[in-house]
Amino acid sequence: MLEKTPKKFVIFCFVTILPTITGSTFEKDVTLTLDQKVLLDKFRAQVVDKMPQDYMKSEIYLVKWLRTSNFHIGAAEERLFQHLEWRKDRGIDDEKYELDRKSEPLDDDIRFYLDGRDKLGRPFMLLETRNHDARRLIIQGKYDKLVRFYEHAFESGCKLVLDFTEKYKNVTRGHLLVNLDGLIIQQNSCVACVTMFVQNIINFVQNYPECIDKIIVANAPLSFNVFANIGKAAFSEEIRRNVQVYGKNTQLLRKSLSTDFERDQIPPSLGGSKIYAGMEDENVDRK
Secondary structure (H helix, E strand, C coil), X not given: CCEEECCEEECCCCCCCCCCCCCHHHHHHHEEEHHXXXXXXXXXXXXXXXXXXXXXXXXXXXXXXXXXXXXXXXXXXXXXXHHHHHHHHHCCCCCHHHHHHHCCCCCCCCEXXXXXXXXXXXXXXXXXXXXXXXXXXXXXXXXXXXXXXXXXXXXXXXXXXXXXXXXXXXXXXXXXXXXXXXXXXXXXXXXXXXXXXXHHHHHHHHHCCCCEEEEXXXXXXXXXXXXXXXXXXXXXXXXXXXXXXXXXXXXXXXXXXXXXXXXXXXXXXXXXXXXXXXXXXXXXXXX
């Protein structure tokens, strides 16, 4: 139910199972003006019966598409239906999707984890490049598998955020924490590598609106600026404002991470103490 406040509507009342979140992002995500509420009602009425998943029928999900379309119903509807078509084409909701992803794991090159929580209890995705060599993998014919890996990572992370939204009512976004320790730019800057990098970003921006609050990149090599600039160009202005890139200055990085994360929620490779499920000690004990 939507609860009316003076001049504004709150999409849902939050409960206190998790710490109360009062940040500007959360407040913006759940608060609408009267005119915006009318538009949301109209948009939902037009699309709700065509949504294949129950979570897609919720106001908090649909408003993400409407708000990122500047409350233009036609544009939001077109983008949402394009997303549904993309899911169908890529088999995102197929039962065999997870099995296909596990048929030839890329753990020696790149991994992602969803076990961590920030200080407000919000989930974040940890992506570790480890020994990532996109050029080698592409030469081995694994271009599509790499794209599939990122698709699964984004889908899993953003679906977890939506699960938290449904369960706790006080979570609307998560974070993306990327650890580039060990990344060699020369092994990931071929034409096909950059094409894949851009494709992955476009897939994320087009298909997962308002999923991420902050993107924090750690241990970035000096030459990463080229990739960062390419990536930022594909992001919305809101996301660009919330991208933080840190180099090899361990003290600065750990001070920054302590703003959002407790030490027991980040891995030893980033100065923390958390060993995520499936993470071997020798792969994370890098200071």
